[in-house]
Amino acid sequence: MSRDRSLFELARRLEPLTPAVLHILMALADGERHGYGIMQAVAAQSDNSVRMGPGTLYGSIKRMLAAGLIEESDERVDVNHGDERRRYYRLTGQGQQTFKAEIQRLNRIMNLPAAKHALSGEGPQ
Amino acid sequence: MTFLLALYAFLLRAYPLEFRRSYEREMSLAFKDLLQCEARNSGAAGMIGLALRVFPDLVACIIREQIGTQEAKQLAKWGLVAMSIVAIQTMCYFSTIAYSSIDVLLGCCLLIGAADPKHLWRWSIVLAASHPILRLSRICLQVESYNVEFFYEFAFIIPAVIFSYFGLATRAFIVRYSAPDAGGMGRKSRFALLCVGCIAVGFSIGSWEIGPLSAACSMEYLAIFSLVLGALAPKPLIPAMLLGFGVPAFEVLMKSTHHQPLKDGNAVLFGWIPLLCVALALAASSARKSLLRMSDSVMVITP
Numbered sequence: 209m210s211r212d213r214s215l216f217e218l219a220r221r222l223e224p225l226t227p228a229v230l231h232i233l234m235a236l237a238d239g240e241r242h243g244y245g246i247m248q249a250v251a252a253q254s255d256n257s258v259r260m261g262p263g264t265l266y267g268s269i270k271r272m273l274a275a276g277l278i279e280e281s282d283e284r285v286d287v288n289h290g291d292e293r294r295r296y297y298r299l300t301g302q303g304q305q306t307f308k309a310e311i312q313r314l315n316r317i318m319n320l321p322a323a324k325h326a327l328s329g330e331g332p333q
Numbered sequence: 334m335t336f337l338l339a340l341y342a343f344l345l346r347a348y349p350l351e352f353r354r355s356y357e358r359e360m361s362l363a364f365k366d367l368l369q370c371e372a373r374n375s376g377a378a379g380m381i382g383l384a385l386r387v388f389p390d391l392v393a394c395i396i397r398e399q400i401g402t403q404e405a406k407q408l409a410k411w412g413l414v415a416m417s418i419v420a421i422q423t424m425c426y427f428s429t430i431a432y433s434s435i436d437v438l439l440g441c442c443l444l445i446g447a448a449d450p451k452h453l454w455r456w457s458i459v460l461a462a463s464h465p466i467l468r469l470s471r472i473c474l475q476v477e478s479y480n481v482e483f484f485y486e487f488a489f490i491i492p493a494v495i496f497s498y499f500g501l502a503t504r505a506f507i508v509r510y511s512a513p514d515a516g517g518m519g520r521k522s523r524f525a526l527l528c529v530g531c532i533a534v535g536f537s538i539g540s541w542e543i544g545p546l547s548a549a550c551s552m553e554y555l556a557i558f559s560l561v562l563g564a565l566a567p568k569p570l571i572p573a574m575l576l577g578f579g580v581p582a583f584e585v586l587m588k589s590t591h592h593q594p595l596k597d598g599n600a601v602l603f604g605w606i607p608l609l610c611v612a613l614a615l616a617a618s619s620a621r622k623s624l625l626r627m628s629d630s631v632m633v634i635t636p
Contacts, residue, residue, distance in 0.1 A: 243359050244366040261387045262363040263394030266356040289366055295359055 228268040233307040240298035277303035347395045417441035442493045446500025461493035559610040563617030573614035577607025
């Protein structure tokens with residue numbers, strides 16, 4: 209009961225997700241990444257139309273860690289990006305559930321007749 | 334590149350200490366990677382373009398993080414008290430029969446109570462005592478002639494403390510029964526706030542008009558409660574209308590109870606007081622929504 213309530217509270221707090229949070233969840237859906245890796249993934253997923261600054265990224269990461277959507281995995285060197293140690297982040301179970309729920313919500317919107325008309329270029333009937 | 338990195342590192346110092354401990358190194362690394370990538374792909378122009386995108390984003394994020402810290406909240410409370418003192422002194426300077434500095438003092442005490450600072454009673458005493466103390470200093474500087482009345486103004490410390498705790502109690506009630514993360518107050522809290530507002534405004538009309546102060550002082554309370562209602566309630570229109578119609582109705586009731594004749598202006602009050610309440614509540618509501626939207630959409634998006 210209390211778990212259901214806390215999940216409900218979480219969903220109420222987070223839905224609909226902010227664009228930054230959604231993009232980070234999407235970037236981490238494929239596996240763990242460090243901060244710059246997340247920025248690259250976001251840019252790649254959006255065909256460079258969305259570029260997240262480090263300020264937005266780490267502000268969102270802080271809030272997502274607090275909400276239990278992501279967690280730190282470990283700190284290690286990424287051979288592709290210098291020899292500094294970097295902190296990696298990954299989705300938690302809760303984060304995966306939230307991401308799934310958000311995608312389903314967006315999917316429902318996309319299946320609405322008005323959305324289909326808008327995408328096909330037809331006017332409202 | 335070195336200059337941009339140094340500038341970025343310098344700006345990072347504006348973040349709260351706790352945030353810096355957790356993310357400063359990571360953010361510097363990420364910015365360095367971004368810069369190197371732009372330098373490889375687009376040269377100096379790319380680096381400048383990146384800086385133009387990243388620095389405004391950074392400043393917005395710093396403000397957002399700073400607003401949430403305890404130090405900023407404490408600073409805001411000092412600011413609130415300072416502004417209150419200025420407001421009281423301004424009102425004292427432009428004092429009329431309709432608006433007195435005491436009304437402003439009590440209104441400010443409500444706000445300070447709602448801000449929930451530590452040692453609330455001290456803050457309200459400081460605020461209430463500031464007025465006679467400043468007046469005394471003016472007398473000492475011979476800007477104002479000596480009048481023993483200023484001494485009695487220290488007596489307003491008592492209602493000031495009471496009003497500040499009244500504000501605190503209202504806040505506690507709202508926090509207890511509302512879900513602020515869901516975007517507004519719960520039904521019970523809205524109702525409670527409406528009751529509190531009506532009682533406060535009714536108190537000021539009902540007792541003060543009969544007493545030494547004027548009825549117009551109730552307008553400050555009305556304005557404050559309309560703003561609070563608009564800022565907290567998800568749908569403030571109906572509560573604001575209830576508040577707006579409730580106040581003149583209360584005034585008419587109080588006058589008929591005290592066998593006082595109704596003036597022509599009472600009928601007019603039914604028209605413009607509800608309008609004022611609704612306008613203020615909607616203004617506060619839209620301001621809150623704008624702030625929420627701003628804080629949720631801080632992101633660098635390139636066309």
